[in-house]
Each structure stands twice: as structure tokens, then as C-alpha cells.
Amino acid sequence: MSEKLTIAMLGLGEAGSHFANDLVNLGVKVIGYDPKPLRKLHPSIEVKASNAEAVQEADIIFSANLSSVSEEIATEIVSVIKPHQFFCEMNTSGPEKKQKIASILASSGVKMIDLAIMAPVPPKGIMTPLLASGEYAEDFLAKIQSLKLDISSIENSKIGDAATRKLLRSIVYKGIAAVVCEAMEAGEAFGMEPYIRGQISSLIGGNNELIDRFVEGSKTHAIRRMHEMEAVIEMLEAKGIDPIVTKGTRSNLEKLSFI
Template sequence: MQIAILGLGEAGSHFANDLVDLGVTVTGYDPAWTGPALKRALHPSVRQAASNAEAAQGADIIFSVNLSAVAETVAAEVLPVLKPGQLYAEMNTASPGTKQAVAALIEPSGALAVDVAIMAPVPPKGILTPLLISGPGAALFAEKFCPLGLIISVVTGTMGDAATRKLLRSIVYKGLAAVIGEAITAGRSFGLEPYIREQIGTLIGGNDALIDRFLEGSKTHALRRSHELEAVVAMLTAQDVDPIMSAATLTSLQNLIDPS
């Protein structure tokens, strides 16, 4: 099995390395990391291509793991080399509308689109991070990867359904993290952090370590999670749901982004 990974960031690099360890042939491309100096260590067996199209040509399965803002651009770049029977896995945290637009772009090629929602932080589990999938190629994707031990749940055959479920969950998870962060900051300002931690603990089972994980996770992954909330806001707006709380969560994440 030959896999192309378009985007070698945190998720893409982990997937590439883990798949090579599972005996899969992997070719990767990332426009920001051409040449020998990569920001993330890659397995020596991961071949680096010179473009998205070069990486995708001849691959059995293509992982698009970059940013939702470039999802359609990347699909358009590889369209000329796509062939019937290939799987194009759109793995970016994008709105259902973006996932459907990607599927429409590649449909004329005969390749099958898969909406892949990554349902937890990729480190530490890497390619064994739970995946929720839908779309025309979902059943074939599961057939290819389940024997390798990947944790995959197929929801429907409709592109965008996996993304919808992930983003609905994000409203709660990321919103809760934002509220906890604001409450802890406020508690500290009054010299009452132990008190507010106790109050939060009554809602989450008294798990103080979980509070710290919420705080650290929001800081460490602020940029990625802000893109996720942008997709949430876009999805809700398209449904004529006023994203009041999600927009506020987005602002709180943007305020945590490290400018360096």
C-alpha cells in the first residue's frame, strides 16, 4: 500500500512515521519544509516529494492533513494526477461545507473522497488516534486500515457527516476549556484560585489534574484549536444558528496564540 501525506505538521509527521513502521510506503510533501531541515523528525523511509501533485501521483490513498483554509486548493492541485479507485482522505478540521466542496472537486477524477475527523490530539497515539469517517470512500478506507489496527468508526456514506459530529463536540469541549481558563484567571486575580478550582471540581468530578490539562491544552494547541473553532462558527452560521458562545471561544483561543 502506497500512501501520500500532504502536510507534515504535527499530525501528518506522526502519521507518516507510524505508517512506515507498519510497513506502508509513504511519500510526503509540505511546502513549508522542503529541503533537508525539517521542523519535525521524519522516518528516513518517508520520501519527500517536490509538490502535492508529485506526492499524490500513483498513491493508493492520499491524506490531506494541512489547514482547512487550503483544503480546496490542495485538492485542486492534485486533481490532474488522481485516478479512479484512489482514496482521497480529507483530514483537515474543516466545516462540512468545505469537506463537500473537496469531494465535488475530485469527483470527476473517479477517486473516492473520505471525510476523516481526527477525534483526539494526535500525540501520543499517532496513527492509532480514533478516527470518525464518512463519505463515498469511507467503507473502503476502513477496509484498508482496520487490519493495520487503526481505530476507525464509520458513521454514514455522506461527505461532511464526520466533520459535523466532530465540530458539534468541539462546541462543548473547547467551550468548557475556555470557561475554565477564564474562571482560573479570574480566581487568581482575586487570590481565590483554590476556591474556584473547588467549584470547577464539583462539575468535573473533583479532578484537579483535568483542570490543568484543559489549561495547558488550550495554550499549547491554541493555533490549531482556533482553526477548529473557525470551522465551528462557519458550520453554525451556515445552519442559521447564532454562534455566540463558539465565537467567544474562538476569541479566547486567538488571545492564547503564541506570536512567535
């Protein structure tokens, strides 16, 4: 690697801890913060006492937190971040919230990137496909090029464009998963699981393992995906669309979160 990067990881939950550990293995110096760091971390990761402390030495800042705290984090760090740094907002929220974060950080001169996580983080970790948008997206890709991550950018884009694409995609993928979950539950209740599994399989190219991944993934990540669908609902309603199916997907994930 031609350049030793220092990356701050704000949020060390499922996604953040995977990213942080993998980045260390790629030769990156990783500094992190999480108010409740529960995941196992590589011993070389420097866990700081606050978001503001974690970002000060970083070339790149990854913020992989809940959407509900993203504005608060931006407010916390705005006085200490610098124009030479890249701030990558990775939370699952709609374009309007990404733009609000950009406005909070604008006075710092930091190069903000709307960086969307486009697939489940396990099993690929930091090699999960990422989509970048914003004025500095191409500069960011050049900065991180040596790591050879799976990152693409949207040409001539603005903050919020990556988030919009991620949430539009989620209507499809999370919606299909909700249908599969409900169909499998019904098949089991009627004692006809092999039949309903065959019906689903005929629509998804005979991929029986994918059915199990839809069901197990929806259960395992129900709370996070529920928040994701809430962001979709907010985005669609802002466009005057009544998201009937997406509301059903959100309700299905809420039910699964109690299982």
C-alpha cells in the same frame, strides 16, 4: 500485515508528522509533502517536491492541512489522482467545504473520504480516534483494516457528515476548555486558585489533571483550535444559529495564541 500499503501524507505539521512516523513503524511505505517540513521525520519517509508528486504512487492519500489551503491542494492533485485511490480529507472545516473539495476531485474518480480527527493527536498519534463518512467509507475501512487503527464510520453517510459531528463535538469540548481557562485565570488574579480549582474539579469528577490539560492544551494548540472554532461558527450561522458562546470560545483561543 497481508498487504504492503503506500500512503501519501499531505501536510507534515504536528498531526501529519505524527501520523507519517507512526505509519512507517506499522510497516507502511510513506510518501509526503509539506511546503515547510519543520518536524522531525522517520528517515524512510520519501518527501517529494509537490503534492501532485507525492500522491501518484499512493494507495491512500491523507490530507492533513489547514482548511485555508484544502481547495488549492485538491485543484493541484485532481489531474494526477486515479479512481483506485482513496483520498482522505482530514482538515478541520465545515461540511460545505468538504463537499466543495469532493466536487473539485469528482472528475478524477478518486474515492473521497471525509475523515475527521476526533481527539488531540498527541499522545496517540495514528491511533487517535478517526471518524469516516462518505460513499466509500466502508471500502476505505476494509482497505486499511490490516493496520488496526481506531477508525469508525457513519452508516449510509455522505461527505460532510464526519466533519459535522467533529465540529458539534468541538462546541462542547473547546467551550468547556475556554471556561476552565478563564476561571483559572480569574482564580489566579484574585489569589484564589485552590478555591476555583476545587470548584472546577467538582464538576468534572475530581480530575485535577484534566484541568491542567484543558489549560495547557488550549495554549499549545490555540491557533489551530481558533481556526476550528471559526469553522464551527460558519457551520452554525449557515443554519441560522447565532453562535454566541462559540464566538466567545474563539476569542479566548485568540487571546491565548498571543501568550
